[in-house]
Amino acid sequence: MHRFINRRFVAIIAFAAAFALTGASGADAQLERVIDPDWTLPRTADGQPDLQGLWGNKTITPMERPAALEGRAFLTDEEMAQRNTQRALDEAARDAAPAQRYEAGGNVGGYGSYWLDAGDTVLSTGQTSLIVDPPDGRAPVRQWALDNKAYNLAHNGDHYRNMSVWDRCLSRGVPGSMLPAGYNNAYRILQTPDHVVIQHEMIHDARIIPFRDKPFVDDNIRQWMGDARAHWEGDTLVVETRNFHNRGWIASSGAGARLKGIAVSKALHVVERFRRVSENTIVWTVTIEDPNVYTRPWTIQMPLTAEPGYEIFEYACHEGNYAVPNALSGQRVLDARAAAATENQ
Numbered sequence: 276m277h278r279f280i281n282r283r284f285v286a287i288i289a290f291a292a293a294f295a296l297t298g299a300s301g302a303d304a305q306l307e308r309v310i311d312p313d314w315t316l317p318r319t320a321d322g323q324p325d326l327q328g329l330w331g332n333k334t335i336t337p338m339e340r341p342a343a344l345e346g347r348a349f350l351t352d353e354e355m356a357q358r359n360t361q362r363a364l365d366e367a368a369r370d371a372a373p374a375q376r377y378e379a380g381g382n383v384g385g386y387g388s389y390w391l392d393a394g395d396t397v398l399s400t401g402q403t404s405l406i407v408d409p410p411d412g413r414a415p416v417r418q419w420a421l422d423n424k425a426y427n428l429a430h431n432g433d434h435y436r437n438m439s440v441w442d443r444c445l446s447r448g449v450p451g452s453m454l455p456a457g458y459n460n461a462y463r464i465l466q467t468p469d470h471v472v473i474q475h476e477m478i479h480d481a482r483i484i485p486f487r488d489k490p491f492v493d494d495n496i497r498q499w500m501g502d503a504r505a506h507w508e509g510d511t512l513v514v515e516t517r518n519f520h521n522r523g524w525i526a527s528s529g530a531g532a533r534l535k536g537i538a539v540s541k542a543l544h545v546v547e548r549f550r551r552v553s554e555n556t557i558v559w560t561v562t563i564e565d566p567n568v569y570t571r572p573w574t575i576q577m578p579l580t581a582e583p584g585y586e587i588f589e590y591a592c593h594e595g596n597y598a599v600p601n602a603l604s605g606q607r608v609l610d611a612r613a614a615a616a617t618e619n620q
Contacts, residue, residue: 319466
């Protein structure tokens with residue numbers, strides 16, 4: 276018994292020490308819930324930690340800490356069980372209710388949980404928010420960025436540039452492509468001696484990331500997903516991404532809550548860390564720095580869970596997508612009706 280406790284203690288201390296050198300976060304204190312001290316890290320043929328496989332991150336844990344949990348970074352085991360049970364009850368009730376399924380103007384695509392795959396449980400770490408730094412679990416967003424988001428929402432039908440980059444089937448960006456959504460929360464990781472590839476199920480982006488002996492592209496070249504380079508810090512894969520343009524969003528899913536629609540600037544700098552801590556868990560930590568949009572850097576941390584039986588199908592979003600022109604033309608009809616009503620007054 277004492278030997279088991281000591282192994283667990285040593286594993287947690289070693290993991291925390293590694294993060295202390297590479298950007299520690301408050302959630303590290305609860306990693307004993309996911310670390311397996313008796314597990315041996317597998318390695319690829321060239322000796323790298325083996326992160327390959329299919330991983331998922333669906334969860335009901337919110338992006339930012341709710342006001343009701345102010346000052347509390349973690350849930351108890353009992354609270355975790357209560358929230359998971361309540362989620363199941365809520366979804367069953369929604370599936371059983373008519374919920375305007377066939378009424379004009381009703382929700383034609385997401386009225387039942389069987390259309391979605393957003394997850395039924397809180398994170399296995401028990402953290403109360405995906406954001407672990409700042410300590411209050413909230414992103415330090417500058418007011419202009421919140422105002423810009425509100426403007427786009429109010430003028431969503433005025434121009435395609437005001438619409439979500441996800442709705443436009445362009446890209447969820449980085450780190451947005453790694454954040455939970457209502458469905459398609461799977462990621463395939465592949466490794467070679469000189470590259471790591473992360474395939475995102477949503478919008479079928481694939482990041483082909485060379486190791487950092489290859490220089491970053493010229494600063495004048497800007498991209499939706501930025502330009503990324505990888506390196507190893509011990510057994511942790513570190514991916515640094517920069518060279519973004521300023522047309523993306525930091526989060527595009529409803530799971531991003533207040534962050535959905537927050538713009539990125541050309542100063543965005545993202546550092547991700549992937550460390551495998553058990554057969555079924557990679558701890559993913561990302562630090563976002565964009566002084567034009569945030570008052571300080573901030574960090575998200577969450578476990579990615581192995582899903583070896585999951586199947587990724589083609590996400591054919593843009594092909595034959597009439598949603599954007601239909602939405603804009605529909606708004607023109609509403610504008611014309613409003614103008615006619617004003618003239619008749």
